[in-house]
Amino acid sequence: MKETELLGVQQTLSPVLQAKALDNRLNDPILGDHYAEQVMRSLDPGYDNRRFGASQVGLAAVVRAKAHDDWARDFLADHPDAVVLHLGCGLDTRVQRLDPPATVDWYDLDYPAVIELRHRFLPPREHYTLIGSGVTDLTWLESIPRSRPLLMIAEGLVPYLTETDLRRLLTSLVDAFPSGRLQFDTVPVWAWRTSKWDPTLRTYGAQFRCGFNDPAALADWHPRLEYVDETPMYDAPILMAKAPANIRRMYRLLNLIPGMKRSTRIVRFRF
Numbered sequence: 509m510k511e512t513e514l515l516g517v518q519q520t521l522s523p524v525l526q527a528k529a530l531d532n533r534l535n536d537p538i539l540g541d542h543y544a545e546q547v548m549r550s551l552d553p554g555y556d557n558r559r560f561g562a563s564q565v566g567l568a569a570v571v572r573a574k575a576h577d578d579w580a581r582d583f584l585a586d587h588p589d590a591v592v593l594h595l596g597c598g599l600d601t602r603v604q605r606l607d608p609p610a611t612v613d614w615y616d617l618d619y620p621a622v623i624e625l626r627h628r629f630l631p632p633r634e635h636y637t638l639i640g641s642g643v644t645d646l647t648w649l650e651s652i653p654r655s656r657p658l659l660m661i662a663e664g665l666v667p668y669l670t671e672t673d674l675r676r677l678l679t680s681l682v683d684a685f686p687s688g689r690l691q692f693d694t695v696p697v698w699a700w701r702t703s704k705w706d707p708t709l710r711t712y713g714a715q716f717r718c719g720f721n722d723p724a725a726l727a728d729w730h731p732r733l734e735y736v737d738e739t740p741m742y743d744a745p746i747l748m749a750k751a752p753a754n755i756r757r758m759y760r761l762l763n764l765i766p767g768m769k770r771s772t773r774i775v776r777f778r779f
């Protein structure tokens with residue numbers, strides 16, 4: 509990856525993209541995202557020759573992507589007129605995987621440097637717009653059609669926002685749209701507090717800025733917001749069914765450590 513082009517938190521997109529690229533090399537992949545493999549190879553031809561090489565240690569991130577895809581697919585099947593806000597999109601190719609009908613307007617948002625890479629490595633589409641902006645500067649929201657149902661997807665983004673910014677983002681979205689779904693993932697308070705010592709995050713000069721022990725309680729932030737449910741990640745049946753045996757064993761062991769199993773919570777809300 510031309511990591512020199514990405515700064516701080518922007519670099520966190522790289523291990524997730526790599527995990528998706530490597531999953532696609534399994535005989536029976538979880539996500540099967542051939543675009544991810546293509547983009548990863550174009551960005552960094554030697555991506556599988558480094559420290560963890562072609563190991564599937566990051567496969568739980570792929571489970572998270574699949575969970576968000578499945579929820580999004582369901583929502584779009586019921587709301588073919590939806591507006592999708594895919595925030596902190598990184599180089600994820602969700603719009604290609606889901607291939608929504610032309611009645612859906614889809615927006616991918618991330619920092620300008622990341623969007624620049626998307627322009628370079630991913631094809632344009634009809635009814636698909638890239639927004640190069642920080643997510644917390646809400647002026648981008650003014651350019652979005654706001655009379656249709658909203659689907660907001662934020663995969664791997666929320667922990668990098670402060671609670672104040674997250675609250676302003678979520679409540680502004682509920683205020684701006686007639687109805688919708690918000691799906692994202694959070695970390696608990698201990699993971700937030702210890703993230704400054706996380707070796708991977710330290711390499712990128714990034715750290716988490718919020719954490720929640722009870723993410724369902726975020727529904728209290730707006731009278732129209734309602735918690736729907738949560739889906740598993742580190743102990744997801746699909747991970748246990750499809751991961752190579754050594755990776756399955758690794759996750760089983762990790763899940764024995766108190767708190768690890770729920771160290772990421774994938775949650776959704778409706779309004």
Ligand SMILES: C[S@@+](CC[C@H](N)C(=O)[O-])C[C@H]1O[C@@H](n2cnc3c(N)ncnc32)[C@H](O)[C@@H]1O
Nearest residue numbers: 518520521524596597598600618642643663664
């Ligand atoms: C862990 S990566 C996840 C990328 C992508 N969602 C995925 O799952 O492959 C986090 C992404 O959030 C983006 N990000 C973090 N803070 C942001 C902010 N304040 N505004 C816009 N993007 C942000 C980063 O640039 C990065 O692309």
